[in-house]
Amino acid sequence: MLGYENKFEGFLFERLSSESQEASISIDDGKISIYIDDRVIASELEIANIQDAKNINFVDGRLFVPTDVINSEILERLTNKRENFVRNLEIFTVKKSLILSLILVFFIVGFRASIPHLASFAVRITPQSVEQEIGRNIFKIFEDIELLPTDLPRWKIDAIKQRTKPLFANTNIEIKFKKSGIIGANALAFPGGPIVITDDLVRLLDNEDLIVGVVAHEIAHIKLHHSLNLVYNTMGAGVLATIVFGSNESILEEISAVSINAWAMSLSRKSEMEADLTAVEILNESGMNPRLVLDALRTLFDKTCLGTELENNCGDSGDWMSSHPASIERFEYLENAILKI
Numbered sequence: 636m637l638g639y640e641n642k643f644e645g646f647l648f649e650r651l652s653s654e655s656q657e658a659s660i661s662i663d664d665g666k667i668s669i670y671i672d673d674r675v676i677a678s679e680l681e682i683a684n685i686q687d688a689k690n691i692n693f694v695d696g697r698l699f700v701p702t703d704v705i706n707s708e709i710l711e712r713l714t715n716k717r718e719n720f721v722r723n724l725e726i727f728t729v730k731k732s733l734i735l736s737l738i739l740v741f742f743i744v745g746f747r748a749s750i751p752h753l754a755s756f757a758v759r760i761t762p763q764s765v766e767q768e769i770g771r772n773i774f775k776i777f778e779d780i781e782l783l784p785t786d787l788p789r790w791k792i793d794a795i796k797q798r799t800k801p802l803f804a805n806t807n808i809e810i811k812f813k814k815s816g817i818i819g820a821n822a823l824a825f826p827g828g829p830i831v832i833t834d835d836l837v838r839l840l841d842n843e844d845l846i847v848g849v850v851a852h853e854i855a856h857i858k859l860h861h862s863l864n865l866v867y868n869t870m871g872a873g874v875l876a877t878i879v880f881g882s883n884e885s886i887l888e889e890i891s892a893v894s895i896n897a898w899a900m901s902l903s904r905k906s907e908m909e910a911d912l913t914a915v916e917i918l919n920e921s922g923m924n925p926r927l928v929l930d931a932l933r934t935l936f937d938k939t940c941l942g943t944e945l946e947n948n949c950g951d952s953g954d955w956m957s958s959h960p961a962s963i964e965r966f967e968y969l970e971n972a973i974l975k976i
């Protein structure tokens with residue numbers, strides 16, 4: 636600690652007294668003495684506090700009011716404020732980083748938890764034209780990566796289009812037939828449309844009525860805005876990843892690839908149930924057999940899973956069955972919904 640050799644003039648108030656007398660104090664190496672007429676009346680005094688950066692209250696109850704303002708650095712040293720401040724600052728740094736980490740964790744957890752809410756809010760305020768634009772753009776990207784022109788004969792496509800036509804009444808959703816790579820026998824619904832049916836699915840079902848069932852399910856996804864919701868959720872996850880990892884391009888590319896994959900595969904179970912039940916309604920309203928969704932599911936299950944090692948967990952292949960695993964539960968709620976019509 637630096638030594639100080641300072642004397643200050645002022646007024647001294649004895650304990651509980653309102654009367655003052657001229658006095659002076661000396662501050663020597665942090666130790667304070669009080670003088671009246673150059674005579675020491677008290678020494679090695681302890682300061683209780685300093686008010687208004689001026690009035691010095693001593694622990695013994697005396698008050699000294701200096702005539703001139705005492706250098707603030709001296710006052711700080713006297714009260715050990717400076718040391719306290721530095722000490723507090725050090726503690727605060729640890730505390731501060733802890734608090735900041737906690738805020739960050741809560742922000743990330745909170746943000747992650749709020750993505751679905753933000754996504755459904757965004758879905759509600761998205762105009763149909765924007766949803767369709769998003770769908771068209773994603774379809775184009777997906778088409779470049781994964782889809783090839785169809786190999787199906789023209790008459791087959793026309794027959795399916797004719798058969799599914801009533802489902803598209805009052806919508807401007809398009810249906811597209813494409814040959815697929817990794818997604819196999821599949822059907823996809825892009826936000827606001829289009830719906831893509833792969834050649835493999837058409838061949839696997841080998842029945843236009845059953846394709847009607849699958850198409851009804853995909854239309855239901857579009858009407859319920861499930862795909863748009865998923866897009867917004869994926870975007871939220873991308874924003875979160877950018878916050879956590881920074882805008883590292885390779886990580887973002889990785890996330891995009893994973894997201895596109897996930898997007899094709901991972902509409903939630905709840906969304907699937909909603910789409911199934913809405914498909915039953917759509918079929919019914921279109922004057923078609925509401926059983927077609929269930930029939931399509933059962934047929935796909937029988938053809939791709941039954942009697943194979945996938946029978947108990949029919950979700951490991953890269954096709955419609957993997958994103959739409961057939962389950963007793965699914966068959967049951969569909970049966971119940973159909974019976975209620």
Ligand SMILES: [Zn+2]
Nearest residue numbers: 902907910959
């Ligand atoms: Zn689905």
